[in-house]
Amino acid sequence: MSDPDQGSMTIIAWSGDLDRVWPQLILATTGAAYGMQVTVFFTFWGLFVLKRPEVRITGDSWMTKMMSAMNRGSTEHLPLSRMNFGGAGPQMMKSIADQHKVASPTELLGTARELGVRLWPCGMTMDLLGLTADDLIADLPEPVGAGAAVAEMQRSQINLFI
Amino acid sequence: MSDPDQGSMTIIAWSGDLDRVWPQLILATTGAAYGMQVTVFFTFWGLFVLKRPEVRITGDSWMTKMMSAMNRGSTEHLPLSRMNFGGAGPQMMKSIADQHKVASPTELLGTARELGVRLWPCGMTMDLLGLTADDLIADLPEPVGAGAAVAEMQRSQINLFI
Amino acid sequence: MSDPDQGSMTIIAWSGDLDRVWPQLILATTGAAYGMQVTVFFTFWGLFVLKRPEVRITGDSWMTKMMSAMNRGSTEHLPLSRMNFGGAGPQMMKSIADQHKVASPTELLGTARELGVRLWPCGMTMDLLGLTADDLIADLPEPVGAGAAVAEMQRSQINLFI
Numbered sequence: 001m002s003d004p005d006q007g008s009m010t011i012i013a014w015s016g017d018l019d020r021v022w023p024q025l026i027l028a029t030t031g032a033a034y035g036m037q038v039t040v041f042f043t044f045w046g047l048f049v050l051k052r053p054e055v056r057i058t059g060d061s062w063m064t065k066m067m068s069a070m071n072r073g074s075t076e077h078l079p080l081s082r083m084n085f086g087g088a089g090p091q092m093m094k095s096i097a098d099q100h101k102v103a104s105p106t107e108l109l110g111t112a113r114e115l116g117v118r119l120w121p122c123g124m125t126m127d128l129l130g131l132t133a134d135d136l137i138a139d140l141p142e143p144v145g146a147g148a149a150v151a152e153m154q155r156s157q158i159n160l161f162i
Numbered sequence: 163m164s165d166p167d168q169g170s171m172t173i174i175a176w177s178g179d180l181d182r183v184w185p186q187l188i189l190a191t192t193g194a195a196y197g198m199q200v201t202v203f204f205t206f207w208g209l210f211v212l213k214r215p216e217v218r219i220t221g222d223s224w225m226t227k228m229m230s231a232m233n234r235g236s237t238e239h240l241p242l243s244r245m246n247f248g249g250a251g252p253q254m255m256k257s258i259a260d261q262h263k264v265a266s267p268t269e270l271l272g273t274a275r276e277l278g279v280r281l282w283p284c285g286m287t288m289d290l291l292g293l294t295a296d297d298l299i300a301d302l303p304e305p306v307g308a309g310a311a312v313a314e315m316q317r318s319q320i321n322l323f324i
Numbered sequence: 325m326s327d328p329d330q331g332s333m334t335i336i337a338w339s340g341d342l343d344r345v346w347p348q349l350i351l352a353t354t355g356a357a358y359g360m361q362v363t364v365f366f367t368f369w370g371l372f373v374l375k376r377p378e379v380r381i382t383g384d385s386w387m388t389k390m391m392s393a394m395n396r397g398s399t400e401h402l403p404l405s406r407m408n409f410g411g412a413g414p415q416m417m418k419s420i421a422d423q424h425k426v427a428s429p430t431e432l433l434g435t436a437r438e439l440g441v442r443l444w445p446c447g448m449t450m451d452l453l454g455l456t457a458d459d460l461i462a463d464l465p466e467p468v469g470a471g472a473a474v475a476e477m478q479r480s481q482i483n484l485f486i
């Protein structure tokens with residue numbers, strides 16, 4: 001679906017907050033709809049976006065266990081960076097979004113896959129956060145490193161760190 | 163004032179925190195002073211930068227009303243992402259800036275307009291945050307969507323998400 | 325060590341949080357290892373990354389003194405943006421990183437210098453934060469302004485604000 005004339009876009013998806021995941025996925029799907037080759041490299045807190053909804057506690061140290069407890073993750077349970085109010089903020093924001101026909105992160109992630117957006121998990125931060133391939137959604141490519149992300153950005157017209 | 167040989171710059175202004183608004187506007191005005199065609203796409207919390215100083219509560223749900231109460235907005239009332247101290251931090255920071263002849267966000271926004279920087283409000287997040295055109299400063303262009311931002315970034319030499 | 329055919333990369337290092345300093349320095353050193361000319365422009369909280377470990381209180385107003393007390397800085401004492409737990413989070417994270425052979429920020433900063441990465445302190449925010457050249461690590465270039473950063477980004481294939 002990508003068209004070489006439209007160039008390519010690489011997003012370093014560092015954040016797992018709802019208010020940043022929305023721009024990550026809206027820009028990625030918009031670029032793909034325009035025919036760009038889009039790659040999203042999920043790293044640090046951004047990896048929680050790729051977590052399976054049913055997986056809860058991950059890792060084997062108190063730090064990774066507590067991080068997973070405090071970042072339930074998956075596109076269904078993302079916190080807001082501000083105005084979170086223990087999860088009431090994201091619920092209200094998603095309800096307003098729904099009224100205005102703005103797609104949810106879960107829908108956007110599905111659209112991204114349909115449009116051929118490449119979703120790359122960062123192997124190094126999977127280790128740091130105690131996440132394994134089984135904790136993440138199915139059919140992702142093998143985890144990659146910063147070298148692959150830099151090589152992709154060298155070829156891309158649009159590079160963003162979100 | 164823009165010079166095609168100098169290329170163009172697109173800034174996705176996502177944050178409404180003083181410590182990020184400063185780089186948004188300093189980089190935008192610097193680029194414009196160099197002859198670049200500069201576009202700033204204000205989205206999510208960044209929209210509060212464009213709020214009229216005299217407008218307070220906006221929207222019609224508890225969430226949008228509370229967001230507007232906690233984000234008084236306009237370039238006059240921006241919080242710091244850290245060290246905010248209930249507004250004392252930004253006041254002190256602006257006072258130090260003034261001593262060192264660093265322009266305030268309000269001055270920088272005026273300079274940006276004089277230099278022809280395009281200030282684009284994101285229509286989708288205006289809906290999410292309950293903001294209408296009347297809540298924003300005068301003489302802005304019509305709200306646009308992510309498609310316009312992506313098309314502009316495809317043409318730009320410098321793209322930043324701040 | 326840089327190779328003109330590999331292009332160049334400019335990182336605006338705005339944050340001084342461990343979880344953003346890691347990507348700043350990992351991407352910078354990876355780019356340099358690939359032969360790119362890499363420049364990191366340290367501004368706002370990012371300047372604390374360049375602080376000498378033995379320097380504590382800096383500046384001469386209550387704001388700058390409090391900022392320095394709350395941002396001990398240097399690559400040895402960076403807070404996490406989330407899960408900081410009074411410094412226990414970063415210690416645990418660095419311990420996990422060490423087990424997985426992930427280089428620490430101090431090691432990465434050393435590698436960056438060895439690979440010829442240019443580390444530019446932002447003069448304007450040194451003033452705002454009350455930092456002098458003596459507060460920063462040795463052998464840095466003279467502080468520069470936003471103009472130098474924009475000029476460098478105009479030439480760069482990869483530009484990131486982190």
